Amino acid sequence: MSIYKNKMMNEITAIVKYFHMWSLLGWYDIKQRYRRSLIGPFWITISTGVMVGSIGLMFSTIFKSPIREFLPYFAVGQIMWLLMSMQLNDACTMFVEYQSIIKQISVPLSVHVLRKLWYNFILFLHNILIVIIVLAIFGNGFSWKFLYVIPAIILILVLLFLLSIILGIVCTRFRDITQIVAVFFQLIYFFTPIFWMRKALSAKYSFVTDLNPFFHMIELVRSPLLGVEPVAYHWIYMLIYIAVAAAAAFYFMKRFRHKVAYWL
Numbered sequence: 001m002s003i004y005k006n007k008m009m010n011e012i013t014a015i016v017k018y019f020h021m022w023s024l025l026g027w028y029d030i031k032q033r034y035r036r037s038l039i040g041p042f043w044i045t046i047s048t049g050v051m052v053g054s055i056g057l058m059f060s061t062i063f064k065s066p067i068r069e070f071l072p073y074f075a076v077g078q079i080m081w082l083l084m085s086m087q088l089n090d091a092c093t094m095f096v097e098y099q100s101i102i103k104q105i106s107v108p109l110s111v112h113v114l115r116k117l118w119y120n121f122i123l124f125l126h127n128i129l130i131v132i133i134v135l136a137i138f139g140n141g142f143s144w145k146f147l148y149v150i151p152a153i154i155l156i157l158v159l160l161f162l163l164s165i166i167l168g169i170v171c172t173r174f175r176d177i178t179q180i181v182a183v184f185f186q187l188i189y190f191f192t193p194i195f196w197m198r199k200a201l202s203a204k205y206s207f208v209t210d211l212n213p214f215f216h217m218i219e220l221v222r223s224p225l226l227g228v229e230p231v232a233y234h235w236i237y238m239l240i241y242i243a244v245a246a247a248a249a250f251y252f253m254k255r256f257r258h259k260v261a262y263w264l
Contacts, residue, residue, distance in 0.1 A: 059196075074195055076131055079127045081214070091165075094116045103261055140227050146224055
Protein backbone atom coordinates (compact mmCIF):
# COMPACT_ATOMS: atom_id res chain seq x y z
CA MET A 1 0.00 0.00 0.00
CA SER A 2 2.86 2.37 0.80
CA ILE A 3 4.44 1.65 -2.61
CA TYR A 4 1.16 2.57 -4.30
CA LYS A 5 0.88 5.79 -2.30
CA ASN A 6 4.46 6.72 -3.20
CA LYS A 7 3.74 6.20 -6.91
CA MET A 8 0.61 8.32 -6.76
CA MET A 9 2.49 11.01 -4.87
CA ASN A 10 5.15 11.01 -7.59
CA GLU A 11 2.43 11.54 -10.19
CA ILE A 12 1.04 14.49 -8.23
CA THR A 13 4.41 16.12 -7.45
CA ALA A 14 5.90 15.52 -10.93
CA ILE A 15 5.23 19.11 -11.96
CA VAL A 16 7.88 20.25 -9.46
CA LYS A 17 10.05 17.19 -8.95
CA TYR A 18 10.55 16.55 -12.68
CA PHE A 19 10.31 20.16 -13.85
CA HIS A 20 13.72 20.10 -15.50
CA MET A 21 12.89 16.90 -17.41
CA TRP A 22 9.49 17.76 -18.87
CA SER A 23 10.35 21.38 -19.63
CA LEU A 24 13.57 20.41 -21.38
CA LEU A 25 11.91 17.63 -23.38
CA GLY A 26 9.03 19.91 -24.39
CA TRP A 27 11.46 22.53 -25.64
CA TYR A 28 13.44 19.80 -27.43
CA ASP A 29 10.25 18.75 -29.26
CA ILE A 30 9.84 22.33 -30.49
CA LYS A 31 13.43 22.46 -31.72
CA GLN A 32 13.12 19.10 -33.46
CA ARG A 33 9.90 20.02 -35.23
CA TYR A 34 11.36 23.25 -36.61
CA ARG A 35 14.93 22.09 -37.10
CA ARG A 36 16.68 23.96 -39.94
CA SER A 37 13.72 26.33 -40.20
CA LEU A 38 14.65 30.01 -40.35
CA ILE A 39 11.89 31.35 -38.10
CA GLY A 40 10.77 28.11 -36.41
CA PRO A 41 7.38 28.16 -34.64
CA PHE A 42 6.66 31.62 -36.00
CA TRP A 43 5.53 29.88 -39.20
CA ILE A 44 2.50 28.75 -37.20
CA THR A 45 2.04 32.31 -35.96
CA ILE A 46 2.17 33.69 -39.49
CA SER A 47 -0.22 31.11 -40.94
CA THR A 48 -2.61 31.51 -38.00
CA GLY A 49 -2.43 35.29 -38.30
CA VAL A 50 -3.29 35.17 -42.01
CA MET A 51 -6.20 32.82 -41.26
CA VAL A 52 -7.51 34.98 -38.40
CA GLY A 53 -7.28 38.15 -40.50
CA SER A 54 -8.91 36.74 -43.62
CA ILE A 55 -11.71 34.82 -41.86
CA GLY A 56 -12.27 37.71 -39.45
CA LEU A 57 -12.76 40.15 -42.33
CA MET A 58 -15.00 37.75 -44.23
CA PHE A 59 -17.31 36.80 -41.35
CA SER A 60 -17.54 40.35 -40.04
CA THR A 61 -18.98 41.20 -43.45
CA ILE A 62 -21.28 38.16 -43.53
CA PHE A 63 -22.62 38.81 -40.02
CA LYS A 64 -22.70 42.58 -40.64
CA SER A 65 -20.66 43.10 -37.47
CA PRO A 66 -18.14 45.97 -37.08
CA ILE A 67 -14.62 44.72 -37.71
CA ARG A 68 -13.44 46.51 -34.54
CA GLU A 69 -15.84 44.35 -32.53
CA PHE A 70 -15.65 41.07 -34.40
CA LEU A 71 -11.93 40.64 -35.17
CA PRO A 72 -10.66 40.80 -31.54
CA TYR A 73 -13.53 38.50 -30.52
CA PHE A 74 -12.60 35.96 -33.18
CA ALA A 75 -8.82 36.28 -32.71
CA VAL A 76 -8.89 35.51 -28.98
CA GLY A 77 -11.38 32.68 -29.44
CA GLN A 78 -9.40 31.06 -32.24
CA ILE A 79 -6.05 31.23 -30.42
CA MET A 80 -7.57 29.72 -27.28
CA TRP A 81 -9.27 27.04 -29.34
CA LEU A 82 -5.98 26.06 -30.96
CA LEU A 83 -4.37 25.60 -27.54
CA MET A 84 -7.21 23.41 -26.25
CA SER A 85 -7.85 21.34 -29.37
CA MET A 86 -4.17 20.73 -30.13
CA GLN A 87 -3.43 19.65 -26.57
CA LEU A 88 -6.38 17.28 -26.27
CA ASN A 89 -5.86 15.79 -29.73
CA ASP A 90 -2.17 15.28 -28.98
CA ALA A 91 -3.06 13.74 -25.62
CA CYS A 92 -4.70 10.85 -27.45
CA THR A 93 -1.39 9.74 -28.97
CA MET A 94 1.24 11.06 -26.54
CA PHE A 95 1.84 7.78 -24.68
CA VAL A 96 2.17 5.96 -28.00
CA GLU A 97 4.52 8.70 -29.22
CA TYR A 98 6.68 8.41 -26.09
CA GLN A 99 6.45 4.63 -25.76
CA SER A 100 10.21 4.07 -26.10
CA ILE A 101 10.77 6.17 -22.97
CA ILE A 102 7.81 4.70 -21.08
CA LYS A 103 9.03 1.14 -21.70
CA GLN A 104 12.62 1.83 -20.69
CA ILE A 105 12.55 4.50 -17.97
CA SER A 106 10.37 4.51 -14.87
CA VAL A 107 9.05 8.06 -14.60
CA PRO A 108 5.54 9.23 -13.68
CA LEU A 109 3.10 9.27 -16.59
CA SER A 110 2.26 12.86 -15.71
CA VAL A 111 5.77 13.81 -16.86
CA HIS A 112 4.80 12.91 -20.42
CA VAL A 113 1.53 14.84 -20.07
CA LEU A 114 3.40 17.91 -18.82
CA ARG A 115 5.89 17.57 -21.67
CA LYS A 116 3.11 17.70 -24.26
CA LEU A 117 1.28 20.47 -22.42
CA TRP A 118 4.45 22.58 -22.24
CA TYR A 119 5.05 21.99 -25.97
CA ASN A 120 1.58 23.28 -26.89
CA PHE A 121 1.80 26.13 -24.42
CA ILE A 122 5.01 27.34 -26.11
CA LEU A 123 3.16 27.37 -29.44
CA PHE A 124 0.32 29.24 -27.73
CA LEU A 125 2.77 31.90 -26.51
CA HIS A 126 3.90 32.40 -30.11
CA ASN A 127 0.30 32.69 -31.31
CA ILE A 128 -0.60 35.17 -28.56
CA LEU A 129 1.37 37.73 -30.57
CA ILE A 130 -1.58 37.75 -32.99
CA VAL A 131 -3.93 38.74 -30.17
CA ILE A 132 -1.55 41.49 -29.03
CA ILE A 133 -1.39 42.93 -32.56
CA VAL A 134 -5.17 42.76 -33.06
CA LEU A 135 -5.87 44.39 -29.69
CA ALA A 136 -3.26 47.06 -30.36
CA ILE A 137 -5.04 48.00 -33.59
CA PHE A 138 -8.70 47.38 -32.75
CA GLY A 139 -8.77 47.20 -28.96
CA ASN A 140 -9.79 49.82 -26.41
CA GLY A 141 -6.42 50.17 -24.74
CA PHE A 142 -5.01 48.59 -21.60
CA SER A 143 -7.41 47.72 -18.79
CA TRP A 144 -6.89 46.33 -15.30
CA LYS A 145 -9.34 43.60 -16.31
CA PHE A 146 -6.48 42.06 -18.32
CA LEU A 147 -5.19 40.67 -15.00
CA TYR A 148 -8.08 38.18 -14.98
CA VAL A 149 -6.30 36.40 -17.82
CA ILE A 150 -3.57 35.07 -15.50
CA PRO A 151 -5.79 32.94 -13.19
CA ALA A 152 -7.94 32.00 -16.19
CA ILE A 153 -4.96 30.57 -18.10
CA ILE A 154 -3.81 28.70 -14.99
CA LEU A 155 -7.24 27.09 -14.56
CA ILE A 156 -7.37 26.18 -18.24
CA LEU A 157 -3.93 24.53 -18.09
CA VAL A 158 -4.95 22.57 -14.99
CA LEU A 159 -8.10 21.32 -16.71
CA LEU A 160 -6.19 20.44 -19.89
CA PHE A 161 -3.64 18.54 -17.81
CA LEU A 162 -6.34 16.47 -16.12
CA LEU A 163 -8.26 15.79 -19.34
CA SER A 164 -5.01 14.82 -21.08
CA ILE A 165 -4.34 12.15 -18.46
CA ILE A 166 -7.78 10.65 -19.03
CA LEU A 167 -7.59 10.77 -22.82
CA GLY A 168 -4.02 9.48 -22.86
CA ILE A 169 -4.92 6.38 -20.88
CA VAL A 170 -8.22 5.67 -22.66
CA CYS A 171 -6.80 6.17 -26.16
CA THR A 172 -3.77 4.01 -25.42
CA ARG A 173 -6.10 1.14 -24.53
CA PHE A 174 -8.67 1.80 -27.27
CA ARG A 175 -6.89 3.31 -30.29
CA ASP A 176 -10.14 4.00 -32.20
CA ILE A 177 -11.09 6.61 -29.60
CA THR A 178 -8.43 8.87 -31.12
CA GLN A 179 -10.45 9.18 -34.32
CA ILE A 180 -13.66 9.80 -32.38
CA VAL A 181 -11.98 12.62 -30.45
CA ALA A 182 -10.75 14.19 -33.70
CA VAL A 183 -14.26 14.13 -35.19
CA PHE A 184 -15.70 15.47 -31.93
CA PHE A 185 -13.44 18.52 -32.04
CA GLN A 186 -14.36 19.19 -35.64
CA LEU A 187 -18.03 19.27 -34.65
CA ILE A 188 -17.79 21.08 -31.31
CA TYR A 189 -15.87 23.90 -33.00
CA PHE A 190 -19.05 24.96 -34.78
CA PHE A 191 -21.07 24.82 -31.54
CA THR A 192 -18.60 27.06 -29.71
CA PRO A 193 -18.87 30.86 -30.05
CA ILE A 194 -15.60 31.49 -31.86
CA PHE A 195 -16.45 32.80 -35.32
CA TRP A 196 -20.03 33.56 -34.26
CA MET A 197 -21.17 35.58 -31.25
CA ARG A 198 -23.18 34.21 -28.38
CA LYS A 199 -25.57 37.17 -28.52
CA ALA A 200 -26.78 35.79 -31.85
CA LEU A 201 -28.42 32.91 -29.95
CA SER A 202 -31.90 33.31 -28.59
CA ALA A 203 -32.50 32.53 -24.91
CA LYS A 204 -34.20 29.30 -26.00
CA TYR A 205 -30.90 27.91 -27.27
CA SER A 206 -28.59 29.28 -24.59
CA PHE A 207 -27.92 25.71 -23.43
CA VAL A 208 -25.71 25.29 -26.52
CA THR A 209 -23.10 27.48 -24.86
CA ASP A 210 -23.99 27.01 -21.19
CA LEU A 211 -23.25 23.28 -21.37
CA ASN A 212 -20.17 23.74 -23.53
CA PRO A 213 -16.99 23.67 -21.38
CA PHE A 214 -14.91 25.16 -24.18
CA PHE A 215 -17.10 28.25 -24.22
CA HIS A 216 -16.44 28.90 -20.53
CA MET A 217 -12.71 28.30 -20.98
CA ILE A 218 -12.52 30.72 -23.89
CA GLU A 219 -14.73 33.33 -22.28
CA LEU A 220 -12.59 33.49 -19.12
CA VAL A 221 -9.75 34.77 -21.30
CA ARG A 222 -11.67 36.60 -24.00
CA SER A 223 -13.89 38.74 -21.76
CA PRO A 224 -11.08 40.54 -19.88
CA LEU A 225 -9.07 41.05 -23.07
CA LEU A 226 -12.10 42.74 -24.58
CA GLY A 227 -12.47 44.93 -21.49
CA VAL A 228 -15.32 43.02 -19.87
CA GLU A 229 -15.12 41.44 -16.43
CA PRO A 230 -15.81 37.67 -16.72
CA VAL A 231 -19.23 36.65 -15.43
CA ALA A 232 -19.08 34.70 -12.16
CA TYR A 233 -20.76 31.60 -13.57
CA HIS A 234 -17.84 31.03 -15.97
CA TRP A 235 -15.54 30.63 -12.95
CA ILE A 236 -18.05 28.36 -11.23
CA TYR A 237 -18.37 26.11 -14.26
CA MET A 238 -14.59 25.92 -14.59
CA LEU A 239 -14.12 24.89 -10.97
CA ILE A 240 -16.81 22.23 -11.35
CA TYR A 241 -15.17 20.88 -14.51
CA ILE A 242 -11.79 20.77 -12.77
CA ALA A 243 -13.21 18.95 -9.76
CA VAL A 244 -14.91 16.33 -11.94
CA ALA A 245 -11.85 15.94 -14.17
CA ALA A 246 -9.57 15.61 -11.13
CA ALA A 247 -11.72 12.82 -9.68
CA ALA A 248 -11.80 11.00 -13.03
CA ALA A 249 -8.05 11.45 -13.62
CA PHE A 250 -7.24 10.15 -10.14
CA TYR A 251 -9.44 7.11 -10.74
CA PHE A 252 -7.83 6.33 -14.09
CA MET A 253 -4.33 6.75 -12.69
CA LYS A 254 -5.16 4.54 -9.73
CA ARG A 255 -6.66 1.76 -11.86
CA PHE A 256 -4.67 1.82 -15.09
CA ARG A 257 -1.35 3.71 -14.78
CA HIS A 258 0.61 0.46 -14.36
CA LYS A 259 -1.06 -1.05 -17.45
CA VAL A 260 -0.16 1.67 -19.94
CA ALA A 261 3.28 0.20 -20.71
CA TYR A 262 1.66 -3.18 -21.52
CA TRP A 263 -0.84 -1.56 -23.87
CA LEU A 264 1.86 0.08 -25.96
